Amino acid sequence: MSLNNLKDKSAPHNLEAEKASVGALLLNFSTEILDNVLEFVKPSDFYQNANRLVFQAIIDLSSNGSAVDLVTLVDYLxxxxxxxKAGGPAYIASLTSSVPTAANVSYYAKIVAENSVRRNLISVAHNIISNAHDETEDSKLIVEEAEKAIFEINDKQQTNKFKDAKEVVQATVEAIEKRYQTKDTYTGVPSGFNRLDDMTSGFQKQEMVIIGARPSVGKTAFALTLAANTAIKQKISTGFFTLEMSAESLMQRIIAAEARIESQRIRSGFLKNSDFHLLTDAAGRIYDSPLYIDDTPNITLLELRAQARRMKAKHDINIIFIDYIGLITSENKQIPRHEQMSEVSRSLKALARELDIPVVVLSQVGRQSEGKAPGLADLRESGAIEQDADMVMFLHRDRGIDSDDGPPDSIETELIIAKQRNGPVGVVKMAFIPHYTRFEPLAYDNN
Structure with missing residues (x-):
């Protein structure tokens, strides 16, 4: 159908279904029937203002513990x-006579909800067209806002269903039995560090994991090591958001770590002939891996969420790494910085739940932790990060141990698990290899 043919069409609605929905409630009211209707519609879903006001009044009367019938409804309005505004006593009295059968009230409510979705889609489409004609608007921002609006309509359609304990216990017992039979597997995405996975059972679905450290301790190197373990070694689909460096710079570090070629030689171009065989093999392994990198600078929270959804939809990613939270830009720049970080933190936790995957986020810690092992109070900019996170880990090592001959071949580093909602806290020791900017299990821990 062409746009010209659409001009004279009214917005999608079904007044008979609206009247039947409220009429059925008045004809045979019970809180159970009202709850069934509310599962599908809310007052704003009604097209006609009179029906909207009547439905809201029914909800109000029920919430107040009052009887719901024609007399109480008219008195309340x-x-x-x-x-x-609600049509007057005559219109309200006519509602009950327009109900074919009160038993079909949920069906009527579904029709009302369906038309509401269509009207919302039309409204979003009109806004997109209007914004697209506005040459002062950035096209990238228009696309972001359009995606956000569409996702919001879809989210509103998702109905939160409670679960019977019978269903939950059955699924839980089956999962426990499966773990008993396999024994050597973890319930989450394995990190590649046995000691860490023994304590956490891997990175769990729907959890936000924070990795904090002072600058130059190795946050990015550790995140890249974890991403390489998941994507390259285990072939687990992995997303990586790098806000601090380009995808090419990030890939140089991954290649150096994977090929075990000094990263400085790769950056400078002073490679040995023997390096090219190692480099080619490493590049081949990375090429075949399900690793997806986004290097959008100054990425907004809205952009990041939208891109993560695309990664999930297109590549079914099982884990996301974000380097790092302090560089994510909030759309609401008028509020204080700590409130912006609170918004970002809550949104990333919500993203983990929405996509049903772990989201691993890097974070800087405050200067007060310099020279000592950092703790939860040292997370920078917002206490909400600590509150929202399901697990918080800190990297800690002595940064003043370089000699005149350069950094040592291996530096023992502590990974401090300071918070874990569903597991123990403690310390995992590992080795940082500065020449390759990668982390490895300590020799005596690699079992």
Whole structure:
């Protein structure tokens, strides 16, 4: 259908279904029937204002513990000065006569909800067209806002269902039995560090994991090591958001770590002939891996969430790494920085739940932790990060041990698990290899 043919069409609605929905409630009211209707619609889903006001009044009366019938409804609307807006006594009395059968009230409500979704889509489409014609608007921002609006409509359609304990216990017992039979597997995404996975059972779905450290301790190197372990070694689909460096710079570090070629030689170009065989093999392994990198600078929270959804939809990613939280830009720049970080933190936790995957986020810690092992209070900019995170880990090592001959071949580093909602806290020791900017299990821990 062409746009010209759409101009004279009214917004999608079904007044008969609206009247039948509220009429059925008045004809045979019970809180159970109202709850069934509320599972599908809310007052704003009604197209006609009179029906919207009547439905809201029914909800209000029920919430107040009052009886719900024609008399109480008219009295309530009169007390609020909304009786005429709701169509008057005659219209309200006619609602019960327009109900084919009160038993089909959920079906009527679904029709109302369906038309509401279509109207919302039309409204979003009109806004997109209007914004697209506005040459002062950035096209990238228009696309972001359009995606956000569409996802919000879809989210509103998702109905939160409670689960019977019978269903939950059955699924839980089956998962426990499966773990008993396999024994050597973890419930989450394995990190590649046995000691860490023994304590956490891997990175768990729907959890936000924070990795904190002072600058130059190796946050990015550790995140890249974890991403390489998941994507390259285990072939687990992995997303990596790098806000601090380009995808090419990030890939140089991955290649150096994977090929075990000094990263400085790769950056400078002073490679040995023997390096090219190692480099080619490493590049081949990385090429075949399900690793997806986003290097958008100054990425906004809205952009990051939208891109993560695309990664999940297109590549079914099982884990996301974000380097790092302090560089994510909030859309609401008028509020204080700590409130912006609180918004970002809550949103990333919500993203983990929405996509049903672990989201691993890097974070800087405050200067007060310099020279000592950092703790939860040292997370920078917002206490909400600590509150929202399901697990918080800190990297800690002595940064003043370089000699005149350069850094040592291996530096023992502590990974401090300071918070874990569903597991123990403690310390995992590992080796940082500065020449390759990668982390490895200590020789005596690699079992």
């Amino acid at each position: 009169t007390s609020k000065g909304e009786l005429d």
